[in-house]
Every structure is written in structure tokens, then in C-alpha cells.
Amino acid sequence: MGMTMTQKILAAHAGLDKVEAGQLIEADLDLVLGNDITSPVAIKEMDKMKVEGVFDKDKIALVPDHFVPNKDIKSAEHCKCVREFAYRNQITNYFEVGQMGIEHALLPEKGLTVAGDVIIGADSHTCTYGALGAFSTGVGSTDMAAGMATGKAWFKVPGAIKFELTGSLPEWVSGKDLILHIIGMIGVDGALYKSMEFVGEGVKSLSMDDRFTIANMAIEAGAKNGIFPVDELAKAYMDEHSTKQYTVYEADEDAIYDEVYTIDLNSLRPTIAFPHLPENTKTIDEITEDIKIDQVVIGSCTNGRIDDLRCAAKVLKDKKVASGIRCIIIPATQAIYLQAMEEGLLKTFIEAGAVVSTPTCGPCLGGYMGILAAGERCVATTNRNFVGRMGHVDSEIYLASPAVAAASAVAGKISCPCRL
Amino acid sequence: MENAKGIVFKYGDNVDTDVIIPARYLNSSDPAELATHCMEDIDKEFVKKVKIGDIMVATKNFGCGSSREHAPIAIKASGISCVIADTFARIFYRNAINIGLPIIECADAANEIEAGDEVEVDFDSGKIYDLTKGTEYQGQAFPPFMQKIIDAEGLVNYINAK
Numbered sequence: 384m385g386m387t388m389t390q391k392i393l394a395a396h397a398g399l400d401k402v403e404a405g406q407l408i409e410a411d412l413d414l415v416l417g418n419d420i421t422s423p424v425a426i427k428e429m430d431k432m433k434v435e436g437v438f439d440k441d442k443i444a445l446v447p448d449h450f451v452p453n454k455d456i457k458s459a460e461h462c463k464c465v466r467e468f469a470y471r472n473q474i475t476n477y478f479e480v481g482q483m484g485i486e487h488a489l490l491p492e493k494g495l496t497v498a499g500d501v502i503i504g505a506d507s508h509t510c511t512y513g514a515l516g517a518f519s520t521g522v523g524s525t526d527m528a529a530g531m532a533t534g535k536a537w538f539k540v541p542g543a544i545k546f547e548l549t550g551s552l553p554e555w556v557s558g559k560d561l562i563l564h565i566i567g568m569i570g571v572d573g574a575l576y577k578s579m580e581f582v583g584e585g586v587k588s589l590s591m592d593d594r595f596t597i598a599n600m601a602i603e604a605g606a607k608n609g610i611f612p613v614d615e616l617a618k619a620y621m622d623e624h625s626t627k628q629y630t631v632y633e634a635d636e637d638a639i640y641d642e643v644y645t646i647d648l649n650s651l652r653p654t655i656a657f658p659h660l661p662e663n664t665k666t667i668d669e670i671t672e673d674i675k676i677d678q679v680v681i682g683s684c685t686n687g688r689i690d691d692l693r694c695a696a697k698v699l700k701d702k703k704v705a706s707g708i709r710c711i712i713i714p715a716t717q718a719i720y721l722q723a724m725e726e727g728l729l730k731t732f733i734e735a736g737a738v739v740s741t742p743t744c745g746p747c748l749g750g751y752m753g754i755l756a757a758g759e760r761c762v763a764t765t766n767r768n769f770v771g772r773m774g775h776v777d778s779e780i781y782l783a784s785p786a787v788a789a790a791s792a793v794a795g796k797i798s799c800p801c802r803l
Numbered sequence: 804m805e806n807a808k809g810i811v812f813k814y815g816d817n818v819d820t821d822v823i824i825p826a827r828y829l830n831s832s833d834p835a836e837l838a839t840h841c842m843e844d845i846d847k848e849f850v851k852k853v854k855i856g857d858i859m860v861a862t863k864n865f866g867c868g869s870s871r872e873h874a875p876i877a878i879k880a881s882g883i884s885c886v887i888a889d890t891f892a893r894i895f896y897r898n899a900i901n902i903g904l905p906i907i908e909c910a911d912a913a914n915e916i917e918a919g920d921e922v923e924v925d926f927d928s929g930k931i932y933d934l935t936k937g938t939e940y941q942g943q944a945f946p947p948f949m950q951k952i953i954d955a956e957g958l959v960n961y962i963n964a965k
Contacts, residue, residue: 507869
């Protein structure tokens, strides 16, 4: 019996010829990631361990991005703790404000995540790097501490669900719509403990930014990881961004999948997840009533990349954000910010009446930079619409693509570019 | 490992880590401080009522969403001695084992036990007793490797012992 892509990567990192679903293994890590929320807890745990220091100062990435630039004194103390740890251990990949970006956009851009890697991060959206054919998964702070100390982590080898993609995405439909469609179909625990493998000829029509978005939200279906095959586009991305050696793993033809779904990309429509779960999806065509909104957020590790900003700018060009609507746009990294500036996208946003922020996770998790009051509604390109996620427990979040979010900002209600 | 015994707080499907401990409190990592806000976005009474040893029971996909270890830390620091669920989200599952918060998967127990019941959990046998209803359930035993981490009261002690 064959192995899936994920199983092959895990077997190679555990020094085994073969693994199967359910097997417990210990794997070598290529990268261990933490942010300003999770690293302080990990550092405290590591201090309790009888170890000299970190296993490899080049294989740890510390990215203060959640409540950064520091939102209050307590956050500043957390960041100081991470900064001091980074200096003390001479961590190569510590990103201070100025270099910092949202971790899951930043690390691929810096070339730290490549095909065939095993990566853990104390952040649930660490699964993003599957877009490049890596095995990457979110863990907690204690796992991060153990990873930093030993360079190893224990895993239960996951089974897998295969998503066979055909066709190509229609205009104004993006990777976000595909992943929301999938979560709507299988539910928020539909891939619990499993890998989601995205394959088929439809993959080639997906941009790298689409793939990052799709892999990023695998966790919202409960998955351990999401992963794409490594094609010419992925190789070109890695060649451009990284000097690291990468290894391409392909699933065996007789690999075992618990379920297989075929999805025709041409049939997808702009898709929106209603409060309070990412699985509560409706297509734009199924929304017949007016859903008035108060705020729009375009950004996050899910949708703050250059393609996302280009799409939003295309919608907002020569238009105005509706009166009374706050539209907050957050480029995910400094490089994306700069690119958006050079392409004139920031000008378009500001002329439309949006605000543009420095990179931060801020509003996505209700940290700062766009908190909602009771009764307020937000259309966000983020990843979670749980109760109270962006502020008051009586606020509402509608998850959508940058195209839908930008169109909604103009319309003052949930909309899409084809309706403007 | 000692049995857990206490009164049940009952929740439904997909209890996410944002409601277990909202991000607005994540500028702290102090367990005692986190515990004072545990569950407040879906159950304001929890922190007022919870006593040391009490038990949390929920149905599907408990602990989904953010990887924040602050969630099992807050639950443990609030006094909860065990969480019983039909299924756990995978990061929460790892985190609970790693910090030494006892958890146990059992669909029937998760569905049938009600808020306010007195429940006892025998971790050695995986048996769950609803003392109020007089019912008994067999929970899922941990694989030996995870049991070793739990017996060491967490991953840090386990690694130190190795």
C-alpha cells in the first residue's frame, strides 16, 4: 500500500521507509515558529527544561505580529520577552518591527519554508506552507518549546482526504471561495486529524497566493495539514525566494484516502461564511436579503498578500467606500506593502476612503486595530467568525474573499463586484 | 493516576479556543489571571460557579480554532479536573496532554451526561461514571506513548526524565 504526500514527508523525517495512518512517530524538524502570543509561554516552558539552549539557531523563526506594534504594556512585555530570548540565543530569524510581517505570509517570502520540510508553529495557521509542498502544522507552546530544545516533535501519522480539482476559477472567484466552499461542504471538523491533499489539473490555474489561502484554512476544517503538489509555479516561487534545498514528494498511485472529492472550479461562486462558524457558507446568489455592514477588513495571514490587494484595488478603483463604513486594509508584510505602494494600490485605497495599516494580525483575533462593538457587522477576509472573535460577543463576522469584501465596502452591505 | 470527581459543566459542539479564553486577554500568560476569564463569552456563570475538581463535558470538536495553549491552561487553572468530549480538535488535544490537563474521548458520555451531574473518571480503566444517573461509559484509552507524557504530568517533565 502506498503513501500520501504527507506520509512520505513524515516517513523521511522519522528515518523510516514507510509509515501508515495512526502510527506514532518522532520526526526531525526543519523549522519551529512562534509569535508574540505563543512564544512567551514556550520560553517559560523551555526554561524548565534541562537543556543548554536551542537545537539550531537557524531553524527557529520568531515573529512578533499579533499585538505588534505593541498595543499595550502587557503586550510590550511579551514582545520584550521574545526579543530578549532571540538575542540571548542568537536566533537568526527574529523579525523586529520594520522587518516583521504576518508570520504565514512572511516566512515563505523570506524563503524559510520549502517543499519537503517538516515545520511546526505555535500558531494554528502554520498549515499555510503546505502550498509549497511542505508538511506544516500548528501546535501549542509546549510543543514549540520541545521543538526549539530538541529539534523533534511527536506526530500521529494522519490519514488523508483528496480534493481532485478540475477546470479553472471564474472571474471574481478566488482560492478563498474554494476553501470556504470546501469547509461548507465537509464542516469544521470534516477533516479532523487528517491531511487535505489538493490535486488535479485544476491546481495549475491557482496562483501561489490562492494556494497559500487554501492551505491556510485547512485548520478551519479541523485538518492537521493541507498540502499541494509541487509544480513549476511552486518551484519558480521557491527559486525566487529561497536558497534552501527542497525535496519534492509525490503521493503514490495506490496511496490510501479516506475520502475523495472532485470539485469543478468553474462551478464555484463567490462564497461567504455567515456567523458564527466558517462552515455556515452561502454563495452570493443565495443571499437575497440586504445584509448591512459596519466594517470591512482586508488582510490577515489568509488574504493579505499582493494578489489580494490587487483584487481589492481593482474593485475600489474610482469608487468610494460607502458612507459610515470603516474599511481597514492591512498588507501582510513590508514587501507586500512596498509592492502595493509601487503599484499605486495604496493610493487607490486611500482615495476610496479606506485606511491602510502596517502589517499586524490585530483585528483578525480581536486584538486591536478594528474591534467591533455590540451589534456591529464586519465582512472580513480573515479566517474565523467565532463568537466574539473580533470584539463584542454580540458582533458578527462574515468571512469572504477580497473581491467580496471590497465590493461590500462600496455597497455598504454584503455584495460582490458583479453587483456593483 | 488519581480519579477525577466533580460536578459537570456542559457545552455543545465546536467550543472554540476563542471562547475558552478570548484573545483580548492573551496579553497575559499568567494561568491564574487567564482562569478568571475562562469561558466568559459563552458562559458568564462558569468562573463564579466552578470548584476545584469539577468536570467539563462537551460534544464534537472541543477546542477548535486557535492553537493558544492559554485555553487548556485557563481550564486547568480554573480547577477543572477533566474534560470529556465526543471529539477534540487536534491542537487542543496535543496541548492538553502536553500541559497535563486530563481529557478523555467518549461519544455516549459526551452526549448523555448533563450539566450539574456528578461524574467520576477512572483514568486507569478509562471508565466514566455518572453518579447522578447511575450510568457507566467506557472512554477511549490513550496510546502508551501519550500515557507516559500524561503520567509525567506533561511534556516538559517527560523530556527532562528522558
